[in-house]
Amino acid sequence: MKFTATVLATLAFAAAAPAALAQAWPAKPVTLVVPFPPGGTTDVLARALGERLQQALGQTVIIESKPGAGATLGADHVAKSRPDGYTLLVGAVHHTIATSVYKKLPYDFQKDFAPISTVALVPNVLTISATTHATDVKSLVALAKAAPNPFTYGSNGNGTAQHLIGTQFAEMNGIPLLHIPYKGSGPLTTDLIGGQVQMSFDTVTPVLPHIKAGKLKALAVTTAKRSSALPDVPTLDEAGMKGFDLGTWFGVLAPAATPKDVVARLSAEMVKVIHSPEFRQRMLEIGAEPIGNTPDEMARQIKDDTEKYARLVKNAKVSIE
Incomplete structure (x- = not known):
């Protein structure tokens, strides 16, 4: 009986461990990896999000720049990071394009990441x-x-x-x-x-x-709608290029095996930040439209864009070794 009780207690502890880990998260700083050099849209957006997210999480949010290879080096770094919710990627539409452009990528953008939320859409x-x-x-x-x-x-x-x-x-x-x-x-x-x-x-x-x-x-x-930051500037569609509608979205993703409870917590906190009046105002100042969707919605967005850009890449015959 003592042996059985010990085994049951061990199993119960093991089952409860992931939940306890999620409840304890975050216990240290969270890093947002920006796969472009400082000063660009990704960096500006990440800093605006990180500033408010650290207030919500009660932990420091570090912005780390890892540029190179069309944003794929930073993505690869996060894909191979420990899936504990402390290393996240500020991804973008570029990563859905890279899937078709690069003949060999060291990661699968749809399989190796857990979407958290799309932060904003920024017109080109x-x-x-x-x-x-x-x-x-x-x-x-x-x-x-x-x-x-x-x-x-x-x-x-x-x-x-x-x-x-x-x-x-x-x-x-x-x-x-x-x-x-x-x-x-x-x-x-x-x-x-x-x-x-x-x-x-x-x-x-x-x-x-x-x-x-x-x-x-x-x-x-380049988007179907005019930019709120440049209301007098026409769209390419209005300028005669009918049907032209391509923009750049930015969002946050975690390594695929990150605990679901941690992803859910991150998503909930980010959506609150993204929908706040202060963050919305900051986004409008830099010409961005705040989004703040769910992980499932972001996953569908990634799937749809990967398919859409695959067709455009094929037609344009763009390829990188």
Whole structure:
């Protein structure tokens, strides 16, 4: 009887351990891994979220930058991290594109991550230097067609949303464009202002201050709706590119084996933050639309976008070893 009682007690303890672990979480700082260099939209969004999330969790939230390979290096780091809820990825639509662009990835974005919540949708914006003699999409396309060499456009890296938007823009307007990949929005924006590249399709956030300062010109946003931060700038659909609707969403994910209770707690706290008036106001200031959906809704979003961008990648013949 003593042996049986001991075995039962051990089994009961083992069964209760995961629940106890989840209840004790968080017992130390939580790290949000940003797979792009500091200063870009992902970084700005992560810091805004982290600042408020640490108040909700009662623990420090650390923002750690791990850029490289079109945001896949940071993703791989999180996929292989201990699944305890302390290392999270600030993922983006780029990761659904990378699934089709890269011939070999060391992780499976749908299988190796547990979605927590989509934080916000940020429109991309067609931007040119203030010194470029174009006032709208039509005149820019005319300039590109008349130029002896292909116009250049910069992006945050191969296989990113900006890269793919550029291929779609070129195809729909029948113009050649030369893609120049950068390591992040900072160096890209500097070269765009200086005229080293002629256009970009970056997200609104990093270019907004320069548009307001008159150093850059915004010709159109890439989403179906206009940006609240640039209400006078038309959409590409309004500019004649009918049906064009591509934007960049950002969200948070954990390693796949993270306890469900921890994922649920993280999701609940993040959604509260995302739906708060203060966070919403901060998002509107940087040109983002707050979302705050459930893990299941984010998982469906990832699945749908992976399928959608696979078709676009195939048509554009974009491939990276």
